[in-house]
Amino acid sequence: xSSGVLCADECLKEFEExxxxxxxxxxxxxxxDDKKSIVxxxxxxxxxxxxxxxxxxxxxxxxxAVLDVEINTKSGATxxxxxxxxxxxxxxxxxxxxxxxxxxxxxxxxxxGINEEYQATDRGDLDLAEIKKKAGSV
Numbered sequence: 792x793s794s795g796v797l798c799a800d801e802c803l804k805e806f807e808e809x810x811x812x813x814x815x816x817x818x819x820x821x822x823x824d825d826k827k828s829i830v831x832x833x834x835x836x837x838x839x840x841x842x843x844x845x846x847x848x849x850x851x852x853x854x855x856a857v858l859d860v861e862i863n864t865k866s867g868a869t870x871x872x873x874x875x876x877x878x879x880x881x882x883x884x885x886x887x888x889x890x891x892x893x894x895x896x897x898x899x900x901x902x903x904g905i906n907e908e909y910q911a912t913d914r915g916d917l918d919l920a921e922i923k924k925k926a927g928s929v
């Protein structure tokens with residue numbers, strides 16, 4: 792079910808910069824206060840730490856993010872993968888959680904080339920090793 796929230800053009804433009812030019816380590820997206828569109832909340836410079844990324848996810852709130860993680864493949868090589876992260880803090884109120892859950896597909900359809908999604912509902916879920924595993928690391 793779609794909520795009718797639309798994805799702003801800048802989301803795709805900056806995501807393409809991340810995907811093609813490795814312009815960002817992460818992009819965090821949010822739904823605007825008027826609940827009409829998804830926009831970029833914050834972007835992390837290349838090489839930004841995982842701790843820097845997690846500090847941008849609000850306690851008691853919800854966000855979407857795309858994170859660039861380095862993974863180890865079955866053949867022993869390392870490669871980078873983009874993974875979609877849905878942050879929905881357990882302590883957030885029900886309305887924003889429902890809005891973010893029903894609007895997620897609008898953003899995911901816009902951001903082509905992301906195959907994996909990671910759901911996090913508390914700080915303990917924000918585990919880099921688990922996120923890398925979900926992205927395909929061995």
